[in-house]
Amino acid sequence: xxxxxxxxxxxxxxxxxxxxxxxxxxxxxxxxxxxxxxxxxxxxxxxxxxxxxxxxxxxxxxxxxxxxxxxxxxxxxxxxxxxxxxxxxxxxxxxxxxxxxxxxxxxxxxxxxxxxxxxxxxxxxxxxxxxxxxxxxxxxxxxxxxxxxxxxxxxxxxxxxxxxxxxxxxxxxxxxxxxxxxxxxxxxxxxxxxxxxxxxxxxxxxxxxxxxxxxxxxxxxxxxxxxxxxxxxxxxxxxxxxxxxxxxxxxxxxxxxxxxxxxxxxxxxxxxxxxxxxxx
Numbered sequence: 001x002x003x004x005x006x007x008x009x010x011x012x013x014x015x016x017x018x019x020x021x022x023x024x025x026x027x028x029x030x031x032x033x034x035x036x037x038x039x040x041x042x043x044x045x046x047x048x049x050x051x052x053x054x055x056x057x058x059x060x061x062x063x064x065x066x067x068x069x070x071x072x073x074x075x076x077x078x079x080x081x082x083x084x085x086x087x088x089x090x091x092x093x094x095x096x097x098x099x100x101x102x103x104x105x106x107x108x109x110x111x112x113x114x115x116x117x118x119x120x121x122x123x124x125x126x127x128x129x130x131x132x133x134x135x136x137x138x139x140x141x142x143x144x145x146x147x148x149x150x151x152x153x154x155x156x157x158x159x160x161x162x163x164x165x166x167x168x169x170x171x172x173x174x175x176x177x178x179x180x181x182x183x184x185x186x187x188x189x190x191x192x193x194x195x196x197x198x199x200x201x202x203x204x205x206x207x208x209x210x211x212x213x214x215x216x217x218x219x220x221x222x223x224x225x226x227x228x229x230x231x232x233x234x235x236x237x238x239x240x241x242x243x244x245x246x247x248x249x250x251x252x253x254x255x256x257x258x259x260x261x262x263x264x265x266x267x268x269x270x271x272x273x274x275x276x277x278x279x280x
Contacts, residue, residue: 009060009088011095014051016042021059022051025078032230032276033076035194040174041076048099052079052092063092065100066279069167070263072105075278077116090119097123097259107166107260111232111277117255125257129267130235131277133252134243136221137228151183159188159204163270165263168280172202175274182219185212190274191220198224200231203272205239213239213271217246232273239271 014022019042026033041049041064052061061079065072074096079088100108111131112120153176157169172190179192189203200220205213217239220229233240235253254277274280 008086009052009054011050011052011092013046014049014059014062018051018059018062022062022076022078025062025081026076028081029078031078032197034192034197034199034276036175036178036192036199037275037279044174049076050092050095050099052088061088061092063096064278065096066171067100067103067105068171068280069169070105071107071109071164071166071260072100072103073278073280074100074108074110075275089116093119093123105260107258107262109256109258109262109280111254111273112257113254117257120257123259125259127255128258128262128265129256131254131256131273132233132235132240132250133230133254133276134233134240134248135228135230135251136243136246136248137226138221138247139225151181151188153181155183156181156188156190156202156204159186159206159269160202160274162206163204163266164280165265168202168274171274171279175279180223182216184215184219185209187212187216187271189216189220189272191223193223194227196227198227198229199276200224200229201272202270202274203231203233203239204269205271206269208238208268208271210238210242214242217242221246230276232276234267234270234272237271 048065050063051059054060064076065074157172161167175192179190182189186207187205192199
């Protein structure tokens, strides 16, 4: 590991003005930050968002954490584009990992870009898979949507816990507000609705039945018609074929990484993450 560089400033909770700075930097990076996620980190999860400030109070960087029952996620790590290479991201990352460890997380997860991966590997993270961003905007749902009734949050949380080997019911309860649980056969997913950007996730499928997954996808597209629908899919999932056939286009790729023991993780049952890489 390279020698630790000291970074200036203090770490504390972001202010409303800080969040405007965060969104500006996020847009410069091409990030999509769902409004629901940002609202959570301003309200219910306010103790899980951090800003690194200079001595004059200016924001230097941001990071967020999301604690589940056994594990946790690090997300939204970003620094002032004009101050990169000064150790700011490293300091924020170590702070986030320390917060999650202090809160009892035994396994830490994140999604890494090519630029960020070397830092995470230095800190003991290893690759657990790939994550592909797929997006769609349209008016007409996929043909042959078929039937399929609505699901419930309990079924979603149960399938999610079975696939990840960890209970994430607290996060799912927050994300489900104003959303819709979709289900068909042994497949269940959450459509997180918003004015412009909808997120489909988590998406779990115990048997990867093509018909059930096609039905859930069509339900989501019908509900999101006229808006953008984004989904972070586990790389290699056969559902990618359904997405492509339905008019989705791949818009990027990251690496799923973990440190510690993730428990009985069953990646074959995870179609998509619960967030766009930042919360799990």
